[in-house]
Each structure stands twice: as structure tokens, then as C-alpha cells.
Amino acid sequence: MYDYNNFDESFVRNRVAQFREQVGRRISGALTEDEFKPLRLMNGVYLQLHAYMLRVAIPYGSLNPNQMRQLAMIGERWDKGYGHWTTRQNIQYNWPRLSDIPDMLDALADVGMHAIQTSGNTIRNVTADHFAGAAADEVEDPRPTAELLRQWSTDHPEFQFLPRKFKLAVTGSKADRAVTKAHDIGIRIVKNAAGEIGYQILVGGGLGRTPVVGQVLKDFLPREDLLPYVEAVVSVYNTLGRRDNKYKARIKITTMENGIEAIHDLVEARFAQLRPLFSGVDQEHFANIAADFKAPEFKTASLDGYHAARDADPIFRSWSDTNVDDHRADGYGIVTISMKAHGATPGDASADQMRVLADLAEEFGHGDIRISHEQNVIFPHVHRSDLPAIFAALRAHGMATANAGLISDIIACPGMDYCALATARSIPVAQEIAERFDALKIEHDIGHLQIKISGCINACGHHHLGHIGILGLDRAGVENYQITLGGDAGPDTVIGKRAGPGFAYDQIVPAIERLVHAYLELREDEGETFIDAYRRLGEAPFKAALYPEEDKTNAA
Amino acid sequence: MPRPFSPKVVTANDLIEGDVIYMARNGSWVRDMCMAWLIEDEAEANTQLARATDEPGIAVGPYLADAAAGPTGPIPTHFREAFRATGPSNRFHGKQTQQSAPEAVANV
Ligand code: HEM
Ligand code: SF4
Numbered sequence: 001m002y003d004y005n006n007f008d009e010s011f012v013r014n015r016v017a018q019f020r021e022q023v024g025r026r027i028s029g030a031l032t033e034d035e036f037k038p039l040r041l042m043n044g045v046y047l048q049l050h051a052y053m054l055r056v057a058i059p060y061g062s063l064n065p066n067q068m069r070q071l072a073m074i075g076e077r078w079d080k081g082y083g084h085w086t087t088r089q090n091i092q093y094n095w096p097r098l099s100d101i102p103d104m105l106d107a108l109a110d111v112g113m114h115a116i117q118t119s120g121n122t123i124r125n126v127t128a129d130h131f132a133g134a135a136a137d138e139v140e141d142p143r144p145t146a147e148l149l150r151q152w153s154t155d156h157p158e159f160q161f162l163p164r165k166f167k168l169a170v171t172g173s174k175a176d177r178a179v180t181k182a183h184d185i186g187i188r189i190v191k192n193a194a195g196e197i198g199y200q201i202l203v204g205g206g207l208g209r210t211p212v213v214g215q216v217l218k219d220f221l222p223r224e225d226l227l228p229y230v231e232a233v234v235s236v237y238n239t240l241g242r243r244d245n246k247y248k249a250r251i252k253i254t255t256m257e258n259g260i261e262a263i264h265d266l267v268e269a270r271f272a273q274l275r276p277l278f279s280g281v282d283q284e285h286f287a288n289i290a291a292d293f294k295a296p297e298f299k300t301a302s303l304d305g306y307h308a309a310r311d312a313d314p315i316f317r318s319w320s321d322t323n324v325d326d327h328r329a330d331g332y333g334i335v336t337i338s339m340k341a342h343g344a345t346p347g348d349a350s351a352d353q354m355r356v357l358a359d360l361a362e363e364f365g366h367g368d369i370r371i372s373h374e375q376n377v378i379f380p381h382v383h384r385s386d387l388p389a390i391f392a393a394l395r396a397h398g399m400a401t402a403n404a405g406l407i408s409d410i411i412a413c414p415g416m417d418y419c420a421l422a423t424a425r426s427i428p429v430a431q432e433i434a435e436r437f438d439a440l441k442i443e444h445d446i447g448h449l450q451i452k453i454s455g456c457i458n459a460c461g462h463h464h465l466g467h468i469g470i471l472g473l474d475r476a477g478v479e480n481y482q483i484t485l486g487g488d489a490g491p492d493t494v495i496g497k498r499a500g501p502g503f504a505y506d507q508i509v510p511a512i513e514r515l516v517h518a519y520l521e522l523r524e525d526e527g528e529t530f531i532d533a534y535r536r537l538g539e540a541p542f543k544a545a546l547y548p549e550e551d552k553t554n555a556a
Numbered sequence: 557m558p559r560p561f562s563p564k565v566v567t568a569n570d571l572i573e574g575d576v577i578y579m580a581r582n583g584s585w586v587r588d589m590c591m592a593w594l595i596e597d598e599a600e601a602n603t604q605l606a607r608a609t610d611e612p613g614i615a616v617g618p619y620l621a622d623a624a625a626g627p628t629g630p631i632p633t634h635f636r637e638a639f640r641a642t643g644p645s646n647r648f649h650g651k652q653t654q655q656s657a658p659e660a661v662a663n664v
Binding site: 026027028029032033047048049050051052080095096097098099345416417418422425427428431474477478479 | 569571572573574575576612613616617633634635636639640643644645646647649650651
């Protein structure tokens, strides 16, 4: 893993000291809220409905056990004993006091973490595939690339006041678990015909009120051109992006308004200017970073105990089928630890759970922990012989739900329970769907099905990309939920289509239930997933299930 | 015809805690919505909002929220204000952990 060097350390410490003074001036009344707001946002501090919120970056979703323990300590000491994992591989604390935040930031700096550029019109936390370094289908570990980009983008003087927020994601595998096509710049590590490793660069993806799938800007970029090229893209956006209208300010709109060809030409021209300024130091540096991410020493051990446990315990078997993915090393698995116990808030982890995770990762997981954009925790490197012990410990702490990729593995944004921008709640909808399908005992029969819920048009919960998406709105003073169908966060990235009129709060779970029952009736066999059935049959039978009354009227 | 003025409370977030606060009749800030000042007059509402906006050091982002008269004081008329007055619905945190949080949203 990458550890802070002296430069990182002193930069972060200085920033905390500076922010401590700014908070002091705000509290003394020397700064107005208008003056203070941009300063706090630069340091990840929001004001939500009931309290401030501190958003801490977890670069490319990677944590070591000490960092995890520190996150637990911070949640316990300055918050209400928990934290919330987000779709952008951050952790959010929902209840800090303004006067405590500088101390929280110092505690983060103690373990090489910070909240810089987790808000504002800057380059945000660089995200990556949460299976990085472990996935069987990987061209290369995306983390060194993500770390290089993180260092380049942090405090980059030219890019502190972009037209709008700017998000980068990196994947090293075709399966694209980083949703690169929904980012301002998506970076896919690829191999060309000559066997060289380079990057495919996607641009102009994003969700929000205008969802757009990213387009290929460069099919193959040689490795050494990465920084000048990405800098060229951001620089073109910085001059061209619209500052007059924040709804048109993201690069997805810049790309739509100007056309990908025009953007391409401008980027190439800017790249030609920038390329000579990169002497190659960045590449030496990249080599050093890559060395920090070398794979752990994988062990060999007997799998007898693992198989015996599977035979003896159907609950363990079910969990190890659902929540453990294939690893590139023999005998190993990638463990997805569900932060979605049925009825719990998706993505919340208590301080106790965090400490258990830290201990388990240390004992059984080569000290490597990841946060996925699906708001779960991943142990990327676990020998299967250790799975029974891990499972037992997780079970004792409410983290052994066997639901990865299933209907209750829901992404939900904070919604109206916390977020000041929300138009409706999303968390309770997720809780009720999970509880309902758990009670019906059909979750495993339904199979792979992704539900994603946002509490407003900003789409933080990726609802556009849910096989079933749910968007909470305020319709004449009551919560109303719009359903989209057919979205997909996979490598092709499909934006779902709106199914029709929305549903009241107490009608949304029954509507989802009708939809799922329709799928179970319609599927060819158990192997056909919801999204496959939807693609085969189109929306009509699903809409008929959602709006049975209308169907009758039309038929009459 | 101009729409009749609907009663308002002046509300904001506390500078240090971030907690939701309301302006009381004497101009001080209270945590509990039922102790808020339900302002029935538009000019008065605007005067008080301007005063709150000018007063640094306590209230962040003051605005006028619709409210109605309830049995023991003002109650919210919109679900957003109801959540602000009680706390999140997924966890027993925030104002609802103190006794007197309003139970009902006005039916208007
Ligand atoms: C205080 C809470 C939050 C605020 C104020 C907020 C604000 C926003 C806004 C305004 C947008 C739309 C940006 C645009 O279209 O230009 C957005 C998008 C997004 N946010 Fe949030 N958000 C919050 C919490 C979260 C959380 C908890 C997550 C993760 C669960 C998240 C992840 C995202 C993602 C993935 C997008 C959409 C992707 C994109 O278009 O960039 N946000 N957010
Ligand atoms: S989608 Fe809307 S409600 Fe949900 S977190 Fe984002 S801004 Fe808040």
C-alpha cells in the first residue's frame, strides 16, 4: 500500500492548521457563512439537514487496518459511533460539531487521510475497482495509476476552481467494477495488439439530472502520456466548460455541446503543448508507486476445512457462494462483506464493526481493506481456508448477510434523512425492500438484481444505473417515487428508462414486489437474470406489472 | 389575486452543532419547533428573517419555513420540515431523542 511521504504529510498538516484557524474565525464571527462556505467545502465539510457532515476521502477505496481503526475512533469520539460508506469510496460522518472538525482532521492526518477535495469544483477522490490487485480478469492493478492521478490532482493549482466538480475513475479489468463510463474521465487499463499496456480514455460520462454515458476520447494512450493527456482534457474543460449555468457546467454537457470531435482536437492541441513539459520524472515516480502496491505473499494451505465447513453449514455455504468471488491466486477468494444487513441502513458501519473488520483484515486478509462503490467492504485477498473463521466473526457482528449482488444489496444515497438537497427519503425505502424480500425468502431465487435509490435528481445513489432505479421526488408536498428500468452499471453502462408515473411512499415497495414477481413468472429459467429478461422481453410486461389498473383499462 | 400569506417560522442551523434552530418570539433561538414564533404577518416575517440573516455567530442559512398552529406550538406543514424538526427516520438520532419533538405534521 502507498504510505504518505514527508511532502504529503506536511501538506495535509498545514492544511489542517489553516482550516483550524478558519473555523476559529468563523466561530468568533470574523468570517460570515458566505465567506466560510467555500473554505469548509474545500475541506469536505457540508451542512446537512440536522448537522454538519464531514466527507473523508478513501483514495481508490483502499484502507489499511490502522486507518480503519482510526475511522472507528473518530466515529466514536466525535460522531455518533458510526460512519457511512458512499458510492464514491468516501466515508461520511453525519453528526460532527464544527468546533471538533479540526481535531477530526488531525486524527485523520495521523493515519495519512484527509478530506481535501471531497467537495467543491475540483478533481474529487479518484476511485478504482474495489477488486484491484485481486481480480482474476485484470490487465493490471489500477491503484498505482489512481495514486499517480491522486498526487497529480491534489492541490493542482490550475484546477482548484473548475466550472464544476470533476470525477475520475480507473479500472484495470474488462468487467469495469469502477463504472468508468459514468465519470467525467474514465480510465481503462488495456493492452494493445503489440502487448503493451496503456490506457483507454473515456470522457463526458456523468449521472445527475442529465445522465450521459462516457465516450471514447482516446482508444489507446501510451502509459507515459497519461498525466499530460489528462491534464490536457481538464485544461480544455477548464476553459470551455460553462460557468454561467451550473446545470450545464459538467464536462458531459461541454462534450455534448461541442461534440466529441471538437473536444478531441482541442485536447490533442493542448496535449502537444503540455507533453514536452513532462520530463519523465512522473514515470520514475510511477515506478516507485507501483512498487508500493506489490501483491502480498500468497500462502498455500489445505482447503479441507473450508470444504468441510461448506458441507456442514448451509448458511456458510450460501454466504461463500454469494459473497466470495474468484481470486487470481490459487486457493484465494475475494470477500464482499455486506454492509446491507436486512433492514439496516445501506453503507453504515458502527465503530465496533470497523474494529472487527480491521482485526480480521490483519489476521486473515493481508491487511488490505477496500470500500466498494456499492457501499460494501471488501477483503481482496483471503485464503479460502480462513473463510469459516471470518464468517463466524462477521456473523457475530451483523456483517454476514449473504446478499452481495442480490435484491437487498441496494445502493441508497442519504436522501431526506440527512441531505439538505433531497426531495424525498431513500434509506427507509431500501430498508423496507430488503426486509420485505427477506421475509418472502425469495432473495436467492431472484438472483442478481441491482436496485439503486436516489433521494433527488442529483443521482448520488446511481438510480439511472439500477436494473431497477428508484428516484424520490417531492410531488405537491408528498414523497413520490419514480421507477426506471433496464439501467446497468456494467462495462457497457446503460441508463435506465422511466417506467411511468411515480408511486407514493407506501406504494413503492408493493410496486417493486409486483415487478419482481412478474420477472419470476417471465424468466426462461433460473439462469436468466432480471436484466437479461428485461432485455429479451422489453419493458411492456414489466410496465403491465407495475400499472395493472392501466393495463385493464387499455384492454377494455 | 395574490396568494394569502401562510404562517411562517424563521429557522436555520446552529453554527456549532449544525442542529436545527428556530426563532422564538423574543428573538432568541430555540431547538424545539413548538417553542418557535409562528409569524402570521408577512412584513414581520421578512423583518425577522433580515434580522436573523444579519446576526452572525449563531444561525447559519436562516429562511422562512411554512408552519401551522398545533396544540402546543407551531408544527411543520411539509415533510422536509417535519424531518428537520424530528431527525432522521432510519436511526433514533437528533431531536427525536429529546422529549418534545412534534409528533404530527399539520394536515393542510
Ligand atoms: C451532503 C450530501 C450530498 C450532497 C450535497 C451531494 C451533492 C451532489 C450533487 C449536487 C450532485 C450532482 C452533480 C451534478 O450533476 O453536477 C451529486 C452527484 C453525485 N454524488 Fe452526491 N451529494 C451528497 C452525498 C453523496 C453521497 C452520500 C454519495 C454516495 C453514496 C454521493 C455520490 C455522488 C455520485 C456518485 C453522484 C453522481 C455522479 C455524477 O454525476 O457525478 N453523493 N451529488
Ligand atoms: S441524490 Fe440528492 S438526496 Fe441523495 S445524496 Fe445526492 S443530493 Fe442528496
